[in-house]
Amino acid sequence: MNIKNKNAEKFTLAEGIESKILGYGGNMMVVENSFEEGAIAPIHNHIHEQTAYIVKGKFEFTINEEKIIFEQGDSFYVGPNVSHGCVCLEKGIVVDNFSPIREDFLEKVKK
Numbered sequence: 864m865n866i867k868n869k870n871a872e873k874f875t876l877a878e879g880i881e882s883k884i885l886g887y888g889g890n891m892m893v894v895e896n897s898f899e900e901g902a903i904a905p906i907h908n909h910i911h912e913q914t915a916y917i918v919k920g921k922f923e924f925t926i927n928e929e930k931i932i933f934e935q936g937d938s939f940y941v942g943p944n945v946s947h948g949c950v951c952l953e954k955g956i957v958v959d960n961f962s963p964i965r966e967d968f969l970e971k972v973k974k
Contacts, residue, residue, distance in 0.1 A: 864888055868895070874971040877904055879951070884968055885958075892964040898922070898951035906948035911961045913941040920955010924948070 864886055871883035879902025885893045896904075898920060906925060916938045924931050926939070926947045933939065935955075941947050 871895070872972040874968070878902065880904060882968070882971075884972060887964045887969070890963045892961045892968070894959045894961065894965070894968060896957045896959065898955050898957065900951055900954045902951045904949045906946050908944050908946045909965075910943050911963060911965060912943055913947075914960045915939055915941070916958045918956040918958055920951060920957075921953040922949045922951055922955065922957070 866885050868883065868885065871885055873881050873883050876882045876896060879899035881897045883895045885895055887893070895918075915933075917933050917935055919935050921932065921934045924933055924939070924947060926941060927945050931939075932952070
């Protein structure tokens with residue numbers, strides 16, 4: 864699978880968060896999330912393993928009730944069913960990797 868970023872279908876993850884699926888197959892998926900300053904990804908959990916890389920911006924993440932500030936170049940891992948969410952402190956981009964793929968995200972772009 865090859866997806867050019869400019870051609871990737873966008874979907875709204877939450878108010879102020881626009882997402883694009885950049886690749887998926889087998890048990891892996893890559894998603895780019897563009898955040899407006901002040902956007903909130905509410906605390907949630909899911910069955911997927913997740914890694915995240917902060918491309919740019921500044922975020923306060925809450926992972927398992929611990930608050931951590933992440934900035935450009937930082938990354939982290941969230942295990943299955945671990946609660947997490949964030950507030951965007953400075954406009955930015957986060958790239959997430961999921962295993963297995965997020966079928967719920969695929970449904971958002973198939974509409």
